[in-house]
Amino acid sequence: MPNPSILNSIERKFILLVGDLVIIIASLNVFVNNAIDIEFISFKLKVIVTLFGVFSFLTLSYILDLYNLQRTLKRKYVVSQALYITALFVFIVFIFSVLFFDTSFWRIPLLVFLILTPIEIALWRLFFVNVFRVIPTTRNVLLIYDKETEKHFREVTSSIDGEDVETFYKVKLTYNLNQHTEIRKKFLVATEKVDSWIVNIKNYSDFPDDLEKILLRSILKGKEVISYTSFYENTYEALPIQSHNDSFYEILQLRNRKIRYLHTIFSFFVNLILSLFVGITLVICIPFVYVLNLFFNKGPLFYTQKRVGLHGNEFKIYKFRSMVVNAEKEGAKMAVKNDTRITPFGRILRIFRIDELPQIISVIKGDMQFIGPRPERKVFVNQLNSLVPFYGTRHLIKPGITGWAQVKYKYGENLEDSIKKLEYDLYYIKNRSITLDLRIIFKTVTTVLFSRGV
Structure with a gap:
């Protein structure tokens, strides 16, 4: 029988999740049964608000890494992280109820829900941390x-x-x-x-x-x-x-050769919907970027470059130019953090990922998709192929604007970082699924919204 004192990370996350859900559901019960005026309450309203509340909490928890054990088990993070995420959750539930149901509230129960819920979650998590400092976890x-x-x-x-x-x-x-x-x-x-x-x-x-x-x-x-x-x-x-x-x-298992209809259909609709959304955003941004370029980033509006795509074939990628003209006059060089070749306006474009928008052109042309390994330049692909014999396996699928390596690892600055990112690319190729794609989309959204580096 396994040692009961030792729990793996999945079991720890499950215990943490169960504790969170007990508190969240109890708090939502107080909200729908006591905070909302009884004249406006109905069973349907209770169910809708409760389900929306649980869904909101789980979504926020996933997007903002509430179950990242590396942070959760550190006291300096546990309280602050729990407080701000749960405070955001109760605020969202409150606004949802006001906007969609036009309800009135009893003040004291409402304050109990808004104030005590974050405190209860923070105290539960603090208790969780202290328990696992006593119980062996390794x-x-x-x-x-x-x-x-x-x-x-x-x-x-x-x-x-x-x-x-x-x-x-x-x-x-x-x-x-x-x-x-x-x-x-x-x-x-x-x-x-x-x-x-x-x-x-x-x-x-x-x-x-x-x-x-x-x-x-x-x-x-x-x-x-x-x-x-x-x-x-x-x-x-x-x-x-x-x-x-x-x-x-054994490492790759090449599961991509299996026909997965649901994932294929899902990918088609993701590319279709996001192409429409990003395409409209690109059209709106072009005039503003063009005008600001005249003053703060003189030179061509777009930057084109050949990248290696599906089956090792090269294609042209498009971006808003964020570097000085002739940035690579001394030869190909990987972009690094705080790269001196990036113009001040180009840095703003990169922070908010606006420079990536023109890549939608490659998606529409069929050279790229939204989720997949980032396309690399041939000169670097050749170098990496000599270092890693199966680097080329990442070209089994179309490259993407965003991917598992982008949301899991820092910005690649050298060949060593590219090799490390390959580990995540191979994991994605092996484990592609609707669930994994949704995780990438969620994490990409938070990267853009909070200007996080990837």
Whole structure:
């Protein structure tokens, strides 16, 4: 039976969500049954307001990362984050009720709903943080590896321990198959103290029989046994490409070759609706950008560049020019944060993503779609292909204006960042779905609204 004191991140998020929903539903009950004047109340109104309230809270929580455990488990974030998100939630519910139902309210119950709900959520989350400071939350890991992993041993162990991200795993014991000898009693005792086995080997047929028996015994005792690829994919929502030992087919599984009608239909309507919306926005913006360009960004209005798209074919991409004219007279160079080539007006265009609007032309032409890997230039693609043998697999689908790598990772400034983004691109290719596309759309909207870098 699994150790009951150790909960994985999904279980922790579930407990946190259940606690939040209990408080939210109780607060909505106070709102619809006590705050709204009884003359205006009806069962239909109760149901509509309650469902809208729960939907609003879950949507805000997702968009604003309320269930990001890396922040939730830090005291300095937990209270402030819970207060401002829940305050926004109660305000939205209140405005919704006023605008759509023209109701009147009793002041005291209304104030209880507006003021106490954020405080209750903040106190619950503070309690949650303190409980998990007492209860063990980290799995002790036995890492099984071979000579191939030795080349990237530091990267593998760092990703399991989580230097920048809280993984809730910690490497406590390692075993190198390349130095396999007879299993010692000391090692057997040590394996009893680990909670998870993470296996990162090239060839599973090389797994020693005696070690395999111990592994199977651990499985029967309820301990977790997973491959490094599975751990990495579940934890980082990306696929390892530099520090992996699994075969290429295990990593990618090329699920994009399966026909997924619902996702295809969904993608078609997303591209159609957003093309219309972004196209209208582009037409409206062109006169304003053109006039301001005359004073603050003299030169051509648009900037065109060839990028690599579906099946490795090049196509032309369009943007509002945000850099000085002849920005690459000394050769191709990746844009970096605080790039000196970006004009002051161009910086404003980039902050609000206005410079990206003309890419709708490539979507209409069929060279791009809204969601997919960002198209890269051929000169950089060639360099990356030499560094990562299967970099070209990101060209299995059309490139996109936004994508999983864009919403999960910072702005790419060099080839190392591009390789890191490839991990997210491969994850998207493998796990494309309506749900994942909706997550990307939500996160892209918050990036634009709050001017967050990606």
